[in-house]
Amino acid sequence: MTSAPNTVSEQPRHLTADVLVIGWGKGGKTFAGAMAGQGKTVVMVEQDALLYGGTCINIACVPTKALVHEAARRREGDDPREFFTEAVQFRDTLIGKLNDVNLHMLLDQDAVTVVDGRARFVGPREVEVTPSAGGQGVAEHLRISAETVVINTGAVPVMPPLEGIDHPRVYDSTTIQHADPFPRRLAIIGGGPIGLEFASMFRDFGAEVTVIARGEILAGDEPEVRDSVVKVLTEEGIILRTDASAESIADAESGEGVVVRIADQDPVQADAVLVATGRKPATEDLGLDAAGVETDEQGAVVVDEQVRTTSEGVFALGDVHGGQQQTYLSLDDHRVVLSAVTGDGARRVSDRVAVPATTFITPPLSTVGITEAQAREAGHSVKTAVAQVEKIKAMPRPKTLRDARGVIKIVVDADTDLLLGARLFHVDSQEVINLLALAMRAGVTATQLRDGIWTHPSSTEALNEVLGQLG
Numbered sequence: 328m329t330s331a332p333n334t335v336s337e338q339p340r341h342l343t344a345d346v347l348v349i350g351w352g353k354g355g356k357t358f359a360g361a362m363a364g365q366g367k368t369v370v371m372v373e374q375d376a377l378l379y380g381g382t383c384i385n386i387a388c389v390p391t392k393a394l395v396h397e398a399a400r401r402r403e404g405d406d407p408r409e410f411f412t413e414a415v416q417f418r419d420t421l422i423g424k425l426n427d428v429n430l431h432m433l434l435d436q437d438a439v440t441v442v443d444g445r446a447r448f449v450g451p452r453e454v455e456v457t458p459s460a461g462g463q464g465v466a467e468h469l470r471i472s473a474e475t476v477v478i479n480t481g482a483v484p485v486m487p488p489l490e491g492i493d494h495p496r497v498y499d500s501t502t503i504q505h506a507d508p509f510p511r512r513l514a515i516i517g518g519g520p521i522g523l524e525f526a527s528m529f530r531d532f533g534a535e536v537t538v539i540a541r542g543e544i545l546a547g548d549e550p551e552v553r554d555s556v557v558k559v560l561t562e563e564g565i566i567l568r569t570d571a572s573a574e575s576i577a578d579a580e581s582g583e584g585v586v587v588r589i590a591d592q593d594p595v596q597a598d599a600v601l602v603a604t605g606r607k608p609a610t611e612d613l614g615l616d617a618a619g620v621e622t623d624e625q626g627a628v629v630v631d632e633q634v635r636t637t638s639e640g641v642f643a644l645g646d647v648h649g650g651q652q653q654t655y656l657s658l659d660d661h662r663v664v665l666s667a668v669t670g671d672g673a674r675r676v677s678d679r680v681a682v683p684a685t686t687f688i689t690p691p692l693s694t695v696g697i698t699e700a701q702a703r704e705a706g707h708s709v710k711t712a713v714a715q716v717e718k719i720k721a722m723p724r725p726k727t728l729r730d731a732r733g734v735i736k737i738v739v740d741a742d743t744d745l746l747l748g749a750r751l752f753h754v755d756s757q758e759v760i761n762l763l764a765l766a767m768r769a770g771v772t773a774t775q776l777r778d779g780i781w782t783h784p785s786s787t788e789a790l791n792e793v794l795g796q797l798g
């Protein structure tokens with residue numbers, strides 16, 4: 328790496344490197360580490376030291392799951408407020424350690440320069456950085472240019488333009504993790520994965536929870552699974568207001584908490600409101616025009632099959648290029664870029680088959696592939712296996728964990744015996760779904776899965792019995 332001396336304080340110091348990564352996301356940090364390992368000079372620019380390691384480990388996947396599991400440990404009689412405070416302390420200690428580990432994975436490499444600041448393109452493959460305080464990297468006004476540039480700036484919450492959206496009792500998915508005071512009554516606007524995960528979590532912490540969802544919960548998914556999820560959440564005491572569009576948030580007339588007004592429905596009284604109405608690509612104020620990087624109507628960076636942007640040598644990884652938002656997709660994007668930059672370029676985004684997903688309600692809901700309706704629509708001849716978890720005799724594991732709620736539905740192509748999709752709503756489903764996804768990728772048949780030798784007692788062995796239904 329070369330750097331010129333800083334002669335005029337207002338003028339940015341110039342750095343050049345082989346690789347510049349903007350944003351410490353999953354794909355970008357992994358790509359940065361791999362390139363440094365190959366002897367390339369790398370600059371990583373991150374705007375917020377609290378986000379070394381990215382969104383997932385600091386404010387999303389990992390801390391929320393820590394809180395989900397902490398909440399599930401609460402017993403009747405435990406004070407919700409105290410329990411929440413202790414759970415947040417556990418969360419903060421864990422996340423502090425992960426943040427530090429992630430920082431040192433890059434900071435400790437001679438080939439890597441960590442820069443604390445906000446990057447903005449000023450030309451093709453060139454950015455200017457406004458420094459930010461509080462970090463352990465280089466924090467100064469810099470101009471950085473590189474042969475290869477990776478945009479990995481993630482996504483940010485969409486805050487809909489509702490009256491009262493700036494009310495101090497309104498939280499997003501980050502701030503709610505430190506809600507203070509603990510909300511005895513929580514209203515959640517949005518019934519997507521974030522809304523449902525926090526609904527399940529805060530209910531387990533002892534809050535009264537109301538979800539305000541525009542359409543149905545899990546609209547378009549398997550009806551058996553939707554019914555089962557709605558039943559479980561409702562029996563937990565979560566109030567699901569569907570076909571409900573939140574319109575405004577204001578102080579409650581009683582003087583206690585807030586009121587969320589809903590079009591054509593009764594308002595919801597709450598102590599706090601979580602807004603979980605989606606996340607949009609973080610492309611605002613990135614100066615993408617200066618770099619010739621195009622975005623679509625949603626503000627997502629336009630990429631091709633190799634996650635190349637419209638600007639030569641500039642790639643975009645993860646949430647910032649739109650589509651499904653999952654940390655493992657950002658990770659897979661890094662494999663695509665590595666292949667493009669240092670390999671034979673053969674790896675493509677379209678190589679992905681059977682990408683699984685889990686929504687961490689309790690028990691977790693995991694999905695892969697298409698639904699029965701989608702399979703029929705696509706012209707497949709379809710066989711399905713459906714079973715309520717409590718009725719599956721060869722699956723004692725959920726019963727040993729005192730949680731035999733949920734349902735399994737597997738969709739199979741009757742002609743080929745190959746899996747087309749699966750919905751698993753039960754304890755351990757976040758693990759079992761990976762096996763089914765691999766089976767779909769590897770062409771393992773439903774019969775082979777049915778006759779598989781699985782550990783006992785495990786949730787996987789449900790496959791022996793459930794797939795036996797197919798005959």
Ligand SMILES: Cc1cc2nc3c(=O)[nH]c(=O)nc-3n(C[C@H](O)[C@H](O)[C@H](O)COP(=O)(O)OP(=O)(O)OC[C@H]3O[C@@H](n4cnc5c(N)ncnc54)[C@H](O)[C@@H]3O)c2cc1C
Pocket residue numbers: 349350351352353354355372373374375378379380381382383386387388389391444445446447479480481482500521609613644645646647652653654655657687
């Ligand atoms: C509450 C919640 C729970 C979730 N749970 C899960 C889950 O369980 N499993 C799962 O797979 N996914 C989950 N997700 C989604 C997952 O977090 C994201 O898909 C993933 O983190 C995206 O990673 P990324 O690589 O796109 O970038 P990110 O990890 O978002 O990193 C982007 C980084 O860029 C930085 N940045 C932005 N702009 C600039 C700039 N101009 N200059 C410098 N730095 C900049 C940001 O500060 C940030 O650190 C969850 C999301 C949320 C919000």
Ligand SMILES: NC(=O)c1ccc[n+]([C@@H]2O[C@H](COP(=O)([O-])OP(=O)(O)OC[C@H]3O[C@@H](n4cnc5c(N)ncnc54)[C@H](O)[C@@H]3O)[C@@H](O)[C@H]2O)c1
Pocket residue numbers: 487516517518519520521522524539540541542571572573574603604605606651652653684685686687
């Ligand atoms: N476990 C996981 O993998 C995981 C967990 C959390 C988030 N994520 C990802 O993060 C992203 C964001 O999740 P999300 O749940 O915020 O977004 P989402 O887009 O999935 O759901 C938001 C919901 O809010 C509704 N909505 C919008 N405005 C509303 C209003 N005024 N009143 C009522 N409802 C309204 C929308 O109709 C939509 O159903 C998703 O892509 C998700 O996949 C993944």
